[in-house]
Amino acid sequence: DAKTTQPPSMDCAEGRAANLPCNHSTISGNEYVYWYRQIHSQGPQYIIHGLKNNETNEMASLIITEDRKSSTLILPHATLRDTAVYYCIVRVLQRAGNNRKLIWGLGTSLAVNP
């Protein structure tokens, strides 16, 4: 089962910041938070990830609360091309083979409106 909960859908006006929340209250100390998005008819695309500190890259910013029980993905100036399903995922470290597993949920469907 997914270790994250997200709102099923959100709207955002073009040019404004899109703030996508995610709850992961059962996250363990060594588990990372990853964000991906999936534009219609394409495969998922990696956006950003973090453990404890806030992170920023050319696509987005990730704000993680101090207790690590929730996070927010920020798209600073949303465009129509940012319309997609956004997945917040906890990367679980499995015991066997040092393998790391992404546990996917249903994500948030973000609609950016003109």
Added chain:
Amino acid sequence: ETGVTQTPRHLVMGMTNKKSLKCEQHLGHNAMYWYKQSAKKPLELMFVYSLEERVENNSVPSRFSPECPNSSHLFLHLHTLQPEDSALYLCASSLIGGGASNEQFFGPGTRLTVL
């Protein structure tokens, strides 16, 4: 363009057919994955190959048979499928080990319809 290609992009097959899905990555990664994405359901991890060895098989029926001949190629062989196997099949690759961040790069998927 993510560096992961999948063929075919669309496939329609009968329940008695045998077909194969192909995935190729040009990123120098050492792990490859097959996922199934059905409508209204989360992505389901099917198989994981690390350094060309299968390290995970998530209770996938034997009518799905993966093959990883080298670190750049991954196949999913299909036979006697059921209509409920209709879905988007996604391939991904990543770097694992050595402190790599393990972000996965996905192909565009194969849309499979089983009649």
